[in-house]
Amino acid sequence: MNQPLAMKTHTTEVIDQAKHVLLQNYKQQPIVLARGEGSYLWDTDGRRYLDLIAGIATCALGHCHPGVIEAVKKQLDTLWHVSNVFYSEPQIQLAARLTQASGLPGARAFFCNSGAEANEALIKLARRYQHVVKGNAERSEVITFVGGFHGRTLATVTATAQPKYQAGFEPLPGGFKYAPMGDLEAVKQLVGPTTAAILVEPIQGEGGVKPAPAGFLRALRELCDQHGLLLMIDEVQTGIGRTGKPFAFQHDGIVPDAFSLAKSLGNGLPIGAMVCTDEAGKALPAATHGSTFGGNLVACAAAIATWDIATSAATMAETTAKGEHLRTLALAMKARHPTRIVDVRGKGMLFGIELDTGAADVLARCRAQGLLANLAGEKTIRFAPSYLVTREQLGEGLAIFEASL
Numbered sequence: 001m002n003q004p005l006a007m008k009t010h011t012t013e014v015i016d017q018a019k020h021v022l023l024q025n026y027k028q029q030p031i032v033l034a035r036g037e038g039s040y041l042w043d044t045d046g047r048r049y050l051d052l053i054a055g056i057a058t059c060a061l062g063h064c065h066p067g068v069i070e071a072v073k074k075q076l077d078t079l080w081h082v083s084n085v086f087y088s089e090p091q092i093q094l095a096a097r098l099t100q101a102s103g104l105p106g107a108r109a110f111f112c113n114s115g116a117e118a119n120e121a122l123i124k125l126a127r128r129y130q131h132v133v134k135g136n137a138e139r140s141e142v143i144t145f146v147g148g149f150h151g152r153t154l155a156t157v158t159a160t161a162q163p164k165y166q167a168g169f170e171p172l173p174g175g176f177k178y179a180p181m182g183d184l185e186a187v188k189q190l191v192g193p194t195t196a197a198i199l200v201e202p203i204q205g206e207g208g209v210k211p212a213p214a215g216f217l218r219a220l221r222e223l224c225d226q227h228g229l230l231l232m233i234d235e236v237q238t239g240i241g242r243t244g245k246p247f248a249f250q251h252d253g254i255v256p257d258a259f260s261l262a263k264s265l266g267n268g269l270p271i272g273a274m275v276c277t278d279e280a281g282k283a284l285p286a287a288t289h290g291s292t293f294g295g296n297l298v299a300c301a302a303a304i305a306t307w308d309i310a311t312s313a314a315t316m317a318e319t320t321a322k323g324e325h326l327r328t329l330a331l332a333m334k335a336r337h338p339t340r341i342v343d344v345r346g347k348g349m350l351f352g353i354e355l356d357t358g359a360a361d362v363l364a365r366c367r368a369q370g371l372l373a374n375l376a377g378e379k380t381i382r383f384a385p386s387y388l389v390t391r392e393q394l395g396e397g398l399a400i401f402e403a404s405l
C-alpha cells in the first residue's frame, strides 16, 4: 500500500533469497517481519500489523514485553547455560511455580525445548510407567483423538491423528490408537490390555480451535482410574493462562497424571515442559531421559517473568473478560453473516471463527489490511493474541476481519 519502492525491493530480495536457502517446508506469507512491540509488528517496508496470532500462541505478553526483556537481560549478564548434571536456580524457581499451580500430587517438572519434545516425554513416561513401575510390559499404547495435534517428531506425528501430517513418513512407530474427539464409547472400545495412557488436548488448537465437549475430560479421568491408565493432557497451546486459568484442564476440575507445556511458556523463547505426579515420575529416574538445552537459564528466566504476569489473578480475570468480549463481537458478526460464518469457538485468548469456505482468501485480505491471524484446519481462522491485547485492538481486528469476509 504505502511502501517506499526501495524498501519494497529489499523485501522482495529477502523473500527471493529465502526461497533459495530455506527448506521450503512452510507455507510462508509474503512479508518479512522486522520488529515488534506489544500487539503490533512491523515489516521491512515499515508497514504496521495488528498481531492477533502472536507467534501462534507463543507471545503471551506480546512482543518485546519490558518485564521479560529485563529478566532475560539480567540472566544474559549472569549465566546462559549449564548442563543438567548441575542444579541451577531459575530452573528450580520455574518448576516450583508450575508444579504448585498444577495441583498434581507431588508434582515434578522436566524441561525441554518445544511442544513436540514435551509430548515425547509424556509418551516415554507412559510406556516406562506401565512397563517398569507397574510391571505391565504389554501396556504400551496411547489413545489420542482424531483432529488433534501433538508435534512433528516421529512419535508425536503418529500421536497426531491427522493423515496429512503423517503421509510419506511411514513406517510410523507403533503404539497409538485413535478415537473420535468427544466419543467416550469409542474410547472405551479401544481400551484393552495393551493400553498405557490417554493423551488429549482440552481444546484442539491446530485442528480448528475445537473445545472438548463438557464433561469429556472428567469422563476420561474416570476411565483412566478404572483401568490403571495415565491421563495425559497436551497443554502446549492452552497452558500458561491462555484460557483464563493457569492450565485449561482446571476448567474441568480434574487433575491429570501428567501434562505438557511449551508455546506461551517462554513468551517466544524456546522452552517446553512436562509436569507429572510424583507417582508417574518414578518412571523416569536418573539417566532414562534428558535434554542438553532443556531448562536453559535464559529461557527459564523469560518463563518465570512471563508466568508471574500471565497467571496473576488480574491478568487471568482480564483474559477471561476479553475472551467473552471477543465472543460477543464474533457472535454479533455471525448474526450479520449467518451463512458465511458457521461457528465461533474458544476460550480466553484462543478463539476460532469457522467459515463456510475460503478462509485462506479471507486471511490474505486481512493481511493486506494490516491484520495477522492464521488458519487452524481448513475453514477456521484462529486468533491467539497476547493476553495484554486491548478491547479496542480486538474490536479493530474483528472489523478488519469482517471487511475481509
Ligand SMILES: Cc1ncc(COP(=O)(O)O)c(C=O)c1O
Pocket: 113, 114, 115, 116, 117, 119, 149, 150, 151, 152, 201, 205, 206, 234, 235, 236, 237, 262, 263
Ligand atoms: C497442542 C499442541 N501440541 C504440540 C505442539 C507442537 O509444539 P512444537 O511446535 O513446539 O513442537 C503444538 C504446536 O502447534 C500444539 O498446538
